[in-house]
Amino acid sequence: MDFGKEGEWREKYQWVFDSPLVSDHPPDAQLSPVLLFRRNYENVGTKRKDRNQRFLLEEKARYKTLFDNVEGLSLDGQQRECILKDELKSLVIAGAGSGKTTTIVGKVKYLLARGSCSADELLVLSFTKASADEMAERIKAETGQDIDVMTFHKLGKEVIAEVEGRQPSVTGIQLTDFVQEQFETLMKTPQYSALVIRHLLAYSREYKSAFDFKTKGDHFAYLKGSAIRTLKGEVVKSFEEMLIANHLHVNGIDYNYEAPYEVDTADRRYGQYYPDFYLPETGVYIEHFGVDRDENVPEFFSGADGKSAKVIYNEGISWKRKTHQDNGTILIETYSYEQAEGILLDQLDEKLKQAGVKFSPMGPDKIRRLLQSQSRYEVASANKLMADFIRLMKANGKGIEDVRGVIDQLPAGIQRYRSESFVKLVGPIYEAYQKELEKTREIDFGDMINRAAEYVWEGRFAKSYTYIIVDEYQDISRARYNLIRAIRDKNQSKTFCVGDDWQSIYRFAGSDIDLFLDFEDFFGYTEVSYIETTYRFPKTLIDLSSAFILKNDRQIRKELKGVGGAVKTAYELVYGEDDGELLGQLKVYLGKLPPDSSVLLLGRYRHDLRPYLDGELRHRYDYHRSRHTVDYRPRADLAIEFKTAHGAKGFQADYVFILNNLSGQYGFPSRVPDDQVLELLLQDKESFHYAEERRLFYVALTRAKRFVYLMVNANRKSVFIEEIEGDHGIERDEQAIKCPDCRTGDLVARTGKYGPFYGCSNYPLCTHSQPLK
């Protein structure tokens, strides 16, 4: 008896229970049917649970033979229980390598054997065609029956075909190419061109204020990772300085960045003064002060001589003002809070005009050429972002007006202005795309799901399913949820969703982890079960990966258990100073593997394999099997394959080498998918830092059956590696000396005009230096 039936019963007889006859009289004065009803009503939950517990035990015994042999395996206790629990809504939280697919095959086998439904009343949904095909094959092999196993898109297509009486035509438009073409066409119009120029100059990179960082090192990592440089190629000390520099440049105002002040100010205690900007044509100086409206400074600014950072910094501001006043030089001041409020450049223009600075703005063509040469990456990124944005918008069943509605809710400030600017760029491209689809009477993958859901809600899809089983539920998007919900609600189908929130890695494609974590909020009362025995990897790896993923409190806690004997260790951090050394190490470790082992080389990006290739290690693309294989000549017996961490989902190998453990934009964690405009389409942003990348790293770690090697460039270690080192007390033999100032750079030996010294690897952002000894 499921909870739904209990609820229906309660609801049906609520009126009786609420009547004074039932509630106002003591039990010994009641008529016996009334008394019995009252007791039933008050204890129906317990009665149902007791009954279900008995049912579970009876069914376990009755179907023992069936559960003892599903795909040649005997199901474990948790697998059996989750199959038997026949609630209206079930969520099975399954660990990596816990036999999820076998459990689904077992569920289907049981339902058919028991006669709970016929084969054509069962629908199994999977996310990729490959996994759907595999699932269908395995179910057929086990039950001898053909059931509907399909992807969400195939289901959408079938719904549309049935309702419209014809198969829908799916567009062949490559969205990224379409965006590129449209962008180039639109750029020929002065209005759009002006929007693009403004966006690229002011908003192309996601703005983060120095106030957003806890340490100087984190701020440097952001500046380096986001490639914060000016159009003239200067490395500047903040995002805001980059904006100012570029604004001056495109307005034809010549400037020198951090040139020495025209008066010698050095004394025994302080060095020469270097103002941020000097405009040689007018002799104007610009200082950009990193303060908020209350003259506070970022947390990582340091105090000295018993004074707080705020006092020291503001004393510096006063000194600079006085210096300019004493020497009769003109100083323009700008502030961090102006950028946060979105008024920095407008205010700067006012101040420059008041100081008599002449503007000679570049023409759009010149700026376009400049951007194309200097900001090719930014233009390409913006185009990619627009394609992702449109895809995501459709995956969420939203239109451009919905997005504008979300923006209207944002508080005034830089994020809102940036979002508005972005939507002005993407809006016309989205509209052109929709028009093109209408013209050709085609639909895209997003439409396939959204339109199908509409038809089901409208009651136009006749076929009904008694059971809907969803594999990899952690990757569910709002649109897909809507489709399942429509079918479920129309048919009162039972839903059995299986997944692992620890492996939810497709947020960029629209998957919404809230639909998993808050399942009950979306579906109502849910029976939650766990499958926690992993048959893939040893305990040490379970401990490492579980501790790593559970750093994020929002992930659902589960206690993964392993099988087999104890293994001392199942992972190792392999260090190298550079790519060459790491390539050498990879060969050494490959050379030591047992004969005929399977090996997965995992990257965060496809290009991560490149540094690990040479004459002996060669990449080959196997077109038949769509696989990237790697041949290592001295060990031809090894089956080596390369995959990205995303592509490795669902795969496993004896040995795994995670190749990219770098910091920076294209490192692991990657900083690329974090663009805030995508947040307009996604549900509440996860507050935990790198939550999605952490799950992706977890997926990478858990692909190994025997051992994981983490290839670590000692000079560019990722935060994940630093965390693992810290948590597990791993120390490298030759530890680099950390810079005492920014705390993230390493001290490296350099030679200057006064001889050798230690400088920081974050130079020029960090100017710390110290004697060699």
Place this chain on the structure above:
Amino acid sequence: MFYIGIIARAAEALFGSRGGQYRQITQDCLAAMNELEQIVGREPNAALSTWSRWRDRHQSLHSNPLVTSCPTVDKLLMRMVIPSADRATIQLFAKVHADTERIRELVLGCIGANGELEQLLASDD
């Protein structure tokens, strides 16, 4: 305890005869309800006419001012004289008798709900 005993004895002295009447009324109400209990036990879906006949049989009991006033008995001393279980019995009888048709529907609802739940718990689903 001592004072409560004195107050109870005083109440008994004041309302003694009334207390005796209430005890008799309670017995009559209990008998009427037992009769209804038997009807429902014998014939759970008994027609309204069966219920009406029961009502008519106990019309004089229901007309007794002690029954009609019982639901509003709120004087402390009276409460002390008539045990709460007795008051509940009288009140239930008064309620059932006053609205037999609706009470029959409620009892039928209870019987249906009990049966349905039993079936749900016994079913294979």
